[in-house]
Amino acid sequence: MASIVIQFFAIFSVIFLFACATNAQLSPSFYSSTCPNLQGIVRNAMRQAISREPRMGASILRLFFHDCFVNGCDASVLLDDTASFTGEKNAFPNQNSIRGFEVIDTVKSNVEAACSGIVSCADILALAAREGVLLLGGPSWTVPLGRRDARTASQSTANSNLPPPTASLSSLISLFAAQGLNARDMTALSGAHTIGQARCSSFRTHIYNETNINPNFATLRKRTCPGPASGTGDNNLAPLDILSPNRFDNGYFQDLLVRRGLMHSDQELFNGGSQDSLVRLYSNNFRAFANDFANAMVKMGNISPLTGSNGEIRTNCRVIN
Incomplete structure (x- = not known):
């Protein structure tokens, strides 16, 4: 009987740990051991981008907003269209409107050079948005981290979820x-x-x-x-x-x-x-x-993130692995 109870608790513990892993909560210290210089890398890249074009701070902030309002903060907005895949970049609210993708590419490249395969594009976008605001004189905030990247996107959801400039x-x-x-x-x-x-x-x-x-x-x-x-x-x-x-x-x-x-x-x-x-x-x-x-x-950044074993960590923010 005792051995059955021990086996039961062992199985329960595995299930519990798996559930925690797949439903992990975001944490500001998520990369503290795996990519300790992450925030400095993002800050330096954003400082360079904004020194070249101050408007870029607003563009990256908007990119983050347009990402989070479409199936959560999962970097789906960064995905390029392919012959077999339609992303969100050409949804009506995004056409000729959202920009800054090359800045995120640069940040991602710098992060990959320091911590290969560790940091998601979704987290990079969340951090870059904060840095842009801060560099232009706005407030700072603690960014919870641990998001993973979507393997898909939804143009139709972008069309329906993003507020138009004509909204009441x-x-x-x-x-x-x-x-x-x-x-x-x-x-x-x-x-x-x-x-x-x-x-x-x-x-x-x-x-x-x-x-x-x-x-x-x-x-x-x-x-x-x-x-x-x-x-x-x-x-x-x-x-x-x-x-x-x-x-x-x-x-x-x-x-x-x-x-x-x-x-x-x-x-x-x-x-x-x-x-x-x-x-x-x-x-x-x-x-x-x-x-x-x-x-x-912070509330917006917590909209339906992919965590645990969901999604992936993209090598290139524009395409799935």
């Missing part, structure tokens, strides 16, 4: 809620638009056809964003934060108070709705915004 406030709240993020998280994360630029095609309707916009601001933006009848200018860029597009501050929220939100979805955050008071708070208190943004980034 209720739509934004619903799309974020579907990812486990509340309205406060949504508004704080929207503050990522305090850095970076947007294409004319994403804000043309707002500046030409809508009334909830400062008329002088609309006139300014029309100078480089021709009307729809022109058939030109789709890729012309404008700063999301008119005064400090390369500085992570609370200028975005200050712009919203005076109706200078570049896209319809931006100005929806301050349009007589439920987020008006929060926008006012963030516009006056950078620390409150920075704290909420950092907390929301």
Whole structure:
């Protein structure tokens, strides 16, 4: 009888350990022994990228967001299309929009040189997003690690899950809620638009056809964003934060108070709705915004990660092994 009990507990222990391995939680110290210099490697590569082009901080942050909202933070957004595989890069919200893939390639190459086959592309993207924010004057946060990389992607999910620039406030709240993020998280994360630029095609309707916009601001933006009848200018860029597009501050929220939100979805955050008071708070208190943004980034980074034996550690972030 005793031997049966011992065997039972031995089997149970194996099952328990396997379950823990396959459902492992993310941890900031995940690579402390296997790749101890990881964060410094990512930081140095991002510093070089941003010194060449400050906009890249915003681009990598957006890349992380567009990854996490499609089946979780699994680096699926980095996969290239092949003859037999359709990825997410050409989903409608991503076409001619997401960028920075070559920066992630460089970071991955540097990491592989130090710790071959150890660190996932998903974790590299999560760390790079934080470093970009920090290097542009924004807050830091502790990044939980241990994600693995997806072996597949979903263009259809990208088309349905990613908020369009025409989204209403209720739509934004619903799309974020579907990812486990509340309205406060949504508004704080929207503050990522305090850095970076947007294409004319994403804000043309707002500046030409809508009334909830400062008329002088609309006139300014029309100078480089021709009307729809022109058939030109789709890729012309404008700063999301008119005064400090390369500085992570609370200028975005200050712009919203005076109706200078570049896209319809931006100005929806301050349009007589439920987020008006929060926008006012963030516009006056950078620390409150920075704290909420950092907390929301951690929450977003925890969306459905692959861990344990799920997925893989890609050698090249653009293709499965």
